[in-house]
Amino acid sequence: MGFATNLLNIICYVPLLGALVIVFLVRKEQTAAIKTVATVVAGLDFVLSLPLWFVYDPAGPAFQFSYVHDWIPAVGATYHVGVDGISVLLILLTTLLGFIAVYSSFTAINHRQKEYYVFLLLLQTGMLGVFISLDFVLFYVFWEAMLVPMYFLIGIWGGPRKLYAAIKFFLYTLFGSVLMLVGILTLYFYNSSGLQAIGLPGLGHAPTFDVTELFKIATQIPPHVQFWVFLAFFVGFAIKVPMFPFHTWLPDAHVEAPTAGSVILAGVLLKMGTYGFIRFSLPLLPDATRKAVPWVVALAIIGIVYGALVAMAQKDMKKLVAYSSVSHLGFVMLGMFALNPQGLTGSVLQMINHGLSTGGLFLLVGIVYERRHTRMISEYGGLAKVMPVYAMLFMVITMASIGLPTLNGFIGEFTILVGAFNRSTTWAVIAATSLVLGAGYMLWLYQRVFFGEITHDENKTLKDVNLREQWTLIPLIVLCFWIGIYPKPFFRILEPSIRRVVEVVDPGYMNHPELHLPAAAPAAHAQEE
Amino acid sequence: MLELLWLVPALPLAGAIVLLSGALRFGKRATTLVGVGSIGLTLAVVVTVLAQYAGRHGEIVVNQVFRWISAGAINVDFALRLDPLSAVMLSFVTLVGFIIHVYSTGYMHSEGDRAYARFFAYLNLFMFAMLTLVLGANLVVLFIGWEGVGLCSYLLIGFYFDKEYCANAGIKAFVVNRIGDFGFLLAIFWALRVFGTVDFTGMADALAADPTRYAAAVTPIALLLFVGAVGKSAQLPLYVWLPDAMAGPTPVSALIHAATMVTAGVYMVARTNFFFRLSPVAMLVVALVGGLTAVFAATIGLAQNDIKKVLAYSTVSQLGYMFLAAGAGAFAGGMFHVFTHAFFKACLFLGAGSVIHACSGEQDMRKMGGLKAHMPTTYWTFVVATLALAGIPPFAGFFSKDEILGKVFAAASGNLNGFGAVYAVLWVLGLAGAFMTAFYMFRAVHMTFHGEFRGSHEQAHHLHESPRSMTVPLQVLAVGSVAAGFLGMGMFGPRVNWFERLLHPVAATVEVEGHHVGAGLEWSLIALSVAVALSGIWFATRWYFGPQAFTRPRRFAERFPGLYATVANKYYVDEAYNATAVAGTMKLAQASWEFDARVIDGTVNGARHLTVGTSFFSGLFDLNVVDGLVNLVAAAYGCASRALRRVQWGVVQGYALVMTVGFVLMVAAALWLGR
Secondary structure, rough: OHHHHHHHHHHHHHHHHHHHHHHHHOOOOOOHHHOOOOOOOOHHHHHHHHHHHHOOOOOOOOOOOEEEEEEEEOOOOOEEEEOHHHHHHHHHHHHHHHHHHHOOOOOOOOOOOOHHHHHHHHHHHHHHHHEEOOEEEHHHHHHHHHHHHHHHHHHHHHHOOHHHHHHHHHHHHHHHHHHHHHHHHHHHHHHHHOHHHHHHHOOOOOOEHHHHHHOOOOHOOHHHHHHHHHHHHHHHHHHHOOOOOOOHHHHHHHHHHHHHHHHHHHHHHHHHHHHHHHHHHEEEEEHHHHHHHHHHHHHHHHHHHHHHHHHHHOOOOOHHHHHHHHHHHHHHHHHOOOHHHHHHHHHHHHHHHHHHHHHHHHHHHHHHHHOOOOOOOOOOOOOHHHHHHHHHHHHHHOOOOOOOOHHHHHHHHHHHHHHHHHOOOOHHHHHHHHHHHHHHHHHHHHHHHHHOOOHHHHHHHHOOOOOHHHHHHHHHHHHHHHHHOHHHHHHHHHHHHHHHHHHHHHHHHHOOOOHHOOOOOHHHOOOOO | HHHHHHHHHHHHHHHHHHHHOOOOOEEEHHHHHHHHHHHHHHHHHHHHHHHHHHHHHHOEEEEEEEEEEEEOOEEEEEEEEEEEHHHHHHHHHHHHHHHHHHHHHHOOOOOHHHHHHHHHHHHHHHHHHHHHHHEEEEEHHHHHHHHHHHHHHHHHHHHOOOOHHHHHHHOOOHHHHHHHHHHHHHHHHHHHHHHHOEEEHHHHHHHHHHHOOOOOHHHHHHHHHHHHHHOOOOOOOOOOHHHHHHHHHHHHHHHOOOOOHHHHHHHHHHHOOOHHOOOOHHHHHHHHHHHHHHHHHHHHHHHEEEHHHHHHHHHHHHHHHHHHHHHHOOHHHHHHHHHHHHHHHHHHHHHHHHHHHOOOOOOOOOOOHHHHHHHHHHHHHHHHHHHHHOOOOOOOHHHHHHHHHHHHHHHHOOHHHHHHHHHHHHHHHHHHHHHHHHHHHHHHHHHHHOOOOOOOHHHHHHOOOOHHHHHHHHHHHHHHHHHHHHHHHHHHHHOHHHHHHHHEHOOOOOOOOOOOOHHHHHHOOOOOOOHHHHHHHHHHHHHHOOOOHHHHHHHHHHHHHHHHHHOOHHHHHHHHHHHHHHHHHHHHHHHHHHHHHHHHHHHHHHHHHHHOOOOOHHHHHHHHHHHHHHHHHOOOHHHHHHHHHHHHHOOOOHHHHHHHHHHHHHHHHHHHHHH
């Protein structure tokens, strides 16, 4: 029971402990103390998650830092947590954004502060739980639990239509997760006793919800079972991503949520959908995945172009960013369902990138929202004159978002498109049009907010970003440049985990990589070092 | 010293970072020191590197800085490459870049400290990106620079961002360029798929070893690369951003939108000539687009009154000549024009800047005139550069333009790739373009410097020669506009054509089989093109010089009002694009948005109403079916399923409460268990 075996538990439950401390030990009038505790706890959690980056060994076993404990033996549910390269990156993203979310809320939230920070910390535990769970029951518990604090964050501290948005978010996600539960149960029964009532045969193994156990039967599951389970999972995950046409809860939730809520929502919550696909759908249901490729890719590509087009028509900054997320997440899905190492690596990297750049965009929008209490683009204009530092930070994040080389977005989109292109020229061609559209709507937004004369008198006295606001953004910008300039460590940590997925979902690729890649590749290898 | 190649892009980058990080505090002196100093150092490094490289006889030196992208079996290195082609680019980009930095200290002096620092930060950043583009050893590194120069171009066009038209021009440049980049990126993907590498050496070697194996991929890759070049180098049909880009400060127009960035497309085609030379179709397309652009833009230049717009259309036109050369297989010839053009066009733009500076910001040539007396240095340098552009011997443009026309003629008479007739037409167009070039340039000289001053009294009072920080760069560039041409005197035979010989190892001219233009014919062609240029000058002088100035053009405009209006309004291409592509996209965006709000979200809301309306039945369903299933699992799910049922009744808070409590309990249990 060393530090390493308990590390994931510690990372996951430190925010919960912090929440309990605030609930029981701090009075609600002591707002400074609440903020201090929340900040320290979130910061500590980030620091605690850093060893994952340094200690996780890409050459080691598939899942590391594992911790297993009996939980509900009667049904075969275990408390099993562990991480691979994919979840390590997502955990780090979560703890970083979690800290930034807390730190960015100091002046934005002025009522019911105690509950606010409690919910923020609870949310963090829920999200981390999702990324570390290797047991379906545990996963499902965290998946559902996370909804609650998010629901309250939107419903209590949100904008004018907060209740509509909160309930829509809640019910939509719930609808998906119920289907997902059905899928989980089907797998569970197929692995064990079968289910006579619906004519589902069983393999007769000991009943278990342990994902690593279920991975072992992935290739034995008959196609029609895979199909139905895939469909059930698909609805659950696709809503969360969100994929076209299940995306309309997203703009509402984003627009109404407080800034920190939007940051978490875009940065982490959406990744749970894509994470679900890569962790469960692909390796558990390889046959169905392969058959689903054209359909999923079609939706992904529609999402890419359609999201960009709808973003272009928005008058509300947050809505614009929300629809840009639909487009970016379409890229993530496209890369994933290219089912080759390039596409999958780019896909995971783009999850991180989107968290950084879109998280950053929501923070930036929040900064002016706090000053002017409006998100309407037409209310701004000429801000570059009064807020030069803000304008510069916004420019960097904008460029990250539209995939300018030396910034993170380019690396993600590039590898995704390489993967997609290797599958189908048409996919890549259609998806790549969003490079033009993306530059169009983002730069147009930038122009309307920052360039031209100042047309509203209220804007003439706007204060530039303060030090705290700068520090919410600087870590994100540093990471954007890091991934953009030297992404090698990220590729390295992902490589074996991605390879394992490809080995299952497209064994032919790994057995005959030479069929997919031209002769010159080995020469390029030889040049290394 | 060659190991220090990375310093070449790194120094300007360092300058940009320092300036950006201190942008709000730097005074002008500190900014000048950092901004110009970094480029001065870069120039020193480049001179040393090239001096050393001169002894290497065209060898290819590749410095791998670090591995950049590695996904699956695909690897892309951040690597720099020095070979004759990049050495040529390196030399004039750094030299002209440095000169323009010096000039800018004078030109931008009246700006505030903050704007001054921002200007030099962007200019340094541009140099970093441009040098990365030039030195990139593979398509992706080249693409980093390619996008980087695009960003800087955007930032600098929109430098006066409070002016609406500047900001608009910036976006237009960025987005139109992205259309080209779309093609470029697809070419990169295609190359990666076929070759597994985007390294220039790797691809060239693979093609040389087994051309038939890659035959199917060569033409699409070449054409897609050319789409990128068309965007960056402002060719038909994507040229529209460049004239608008003149909204930026004039040194920017000189550096980015005349001498360096816009020639990146030509450089890229020369860089990847191993694709183009294998694809007759791609070569033909390059030549056609180049030739047509050369003439098309020249005609627009005939009727522009803004001095910078004349130069902008002239740039588009000259870039067309460079592509025409490349399309005729004369990659070195195209690059030679890139080289000479950098000097005389930068000189012209900086001269125009000097004029604008003197006329208190006036750019309309109709309100100028007679400036010769007030600013002699600007005048003489401008005339030298104009003669170079017009192709009058012995100025630089004469040699490079003649080289291009000669090679196109050779392609026509030697029936290159069986398209001899097309090349013949292009040669005639090229000659016609040369006539127009001479005409519109001397029109500009006459309108600006000769005759009487036509501006306001206030402006007249203010007329003055520019400070030395601006005139010395003009003089240096004027010298370059003469000297640069002697490096490639093709008419004296290949032995004297040092430039072509230099580039031969990496960008050899495509041989036209069994054909040789004899010396007599060669000199006749030269005489013809000089005669054409001189007649252009003669016409311009008759129309715009002396006591009769302006009467003939006025009469012409009155006699052909439709033709004149069409040309003066640039064939209404911008209007057509706005009405189709731009308006179409906006309409599609609006329609998508309405579809999203009405249909998709309408369906979701409809489902909500339906659910609420039938909640009684769904409650029953929930109890019997979903619960029935769930209860099989464990008692632990009981509370969740009851909550589900309550949700269907619309009381979410209740469910949430139960979930929270349950969640906390479960976590507590897990913690307790996992002690």
